[in-house]
Amino acid sequence: MDKCSTVIVCANYFLALSQESTHPLPTRLKCALKGFVLSLLGVRACFSRLARTSNFKKEVQKLCFFYFLLDTTFYWLHRLLHTSHLYAFHKLHHRATKTKPADAIVASWLEIFLTGTVPFFGAVWFTRPHVKTFRCLLLFAMPFLLFAHSQFDAAHQKHHFLKTCNFGNTRFWDFICGTL
Numbered sequence: 001m002d003k004c005s006t007v008i009v010c011a012n013y014f015l016a017l018s019q020e021s022t023h024p025l026p027t028r029l030k031c032a033l034k035g036f037v038l039s040l041l042g043v044r045a046c047f048s049r050l051a052r053t054s055n056f057k058k059e060v061q062k063l064c065f066f067y068f069l070l071d072t073t074f075y076w077l078h079r080l081l082h083t084s085h086l087y088a089f090h091k092l093h094h095r096a097t098k099t100k101p102a103d104a105i106v107a108s109w110l111e112i113f114l115t116g117t118v119p120f121f122g123a124v125w126f127t128r129p130h131v132k133t134f135r136c137l138l139l140f141a142m143p144f145l146l147f148a149h150s151q152f153d154a155a156h157q158k159h160h161f162l163k164t165c166n167f168g169n170t171r172f173w174d175f176i177c178g179t180l
Helices: 005-017 026-048 056-081 102-106 107-127 130-147 154-160 174-177
Strands: none
Touching: 005 026, 005 102, 005 130, 026 102, 026 107, 026 130, 056 107, 056 130, 056 174, 102 130, 107 130
């Protein structure tokens, strides 16, 4: 497995744990460990499929497709977690109605797998970005999650309060499906 990617995953979880949260530290640590293990499994599963050579135009096209796949799978799997059958696995994450950055990592195994591992590493699996592009994606994944759970993202704050809107990352699917 790639040592650089492993270091990035470690740094991301240390960053997340150092942020403010409405959840107690033991809860955050337990959830961070789950996310860390699933992230390392995702890196291991995808690393051999990464491109070793590429050009700028091709990488930009892959990035666009990557974000479309990521947003699509995240939106639909996140929305699935809001159904009566699966909400029990998601309610820990929604205990915080006014979220703080570290609340992003507080989730059950199933939620981390469905809204973290599958969208991110599934999109990597299909798009096969260059190794350096993959490392950049890993590097920015956690800061993006932390920002979404900060007080600056009003749409995500609304999602945590109402639980019936703003399921996606980019709001594209929310606009299409009328869940803004």
